[in-house]
Amino acid sequence: MGNLIKVANKNDLAPGKAISASVNNKxxxxxxxDGKFYxxxxxxxHAGGPLCEGELGGTTVTCPWHGATFDVASGAALGAPAFTGVCSYKVHVEGDEIKVEMP
Ligand code: FES
Incomplete structure (x- = not known):
C-alpha cells in the first residue's frame, strides 16, 4: 500500500460535489x-482545465474548459478533445476522514 494522505473530512464533500487538494505537489x-469517493x-x-469544477454525470466528469470527458473511477479519457487519461487513486475512508493512497 502507498502513503495514505488525508485530503478532506466527509462533511466537506457532500454527494454530487467535488473538491481539489494538493497532495505531494500534485x-x-x-x-x-452517491456516497462513494473517487x-x-x-x-x-487537454489544456489543464480543473476537473474538480466539471459537471458530473454518473461516474463521468466533463472538463469545464472544452468538454473532454473522463471516467472518475479509472481516470480514462472518454471523449475529445482529451485523448490521454489522468491518474486515478484509491480512496480510503477512515471514520470521518477521506484519505487518498499515493504511490
Ligand atoms: S482543458 Fe479540458 S477539455 Fe480542454
Missing amino acids: EIAIFNI AIDNECT
Missing part, C-alpha cells in the same frame, strides 16, 4: 458520487 480532484488528477490532459 492537484488531486476528489469526487463524492480521486483523479485535477488537471485535464
Whole structure:
C-alpha cells in the first residue's frame, strides 16, 4: 500500500460535489458520487482545465474548459478533445476522514 494522505473530512464533500487538494505537489480532484469517493488528477490532459469544477454525470466528469470527458473511477479519457487519461487513486475512508493512497 502507498502513503495514505488525508485530503478532506466527509462533511466537506457532500454527494454530487467535488473538491481539489494538493497532495505531494500534485492537484488531486476528489469526487463524492452517491456516497462513494473517487480521486483523479485535477488537471485535464487537454489544456489543464480543473476537473474538480466539471459537471458530473454518473461516474463521468466533463472538463469545464472544452468538454473532454473522463471516467472518475479509472481516470480514462472518454471523449475529445482529451485523448490521454489522468491518474486515478484509491480512496480510503477512515471514520470521518477521506484519505487518498499515493504511490
Ligand atoms: S482543458 Fe479540458 S477539455 Fe480542454
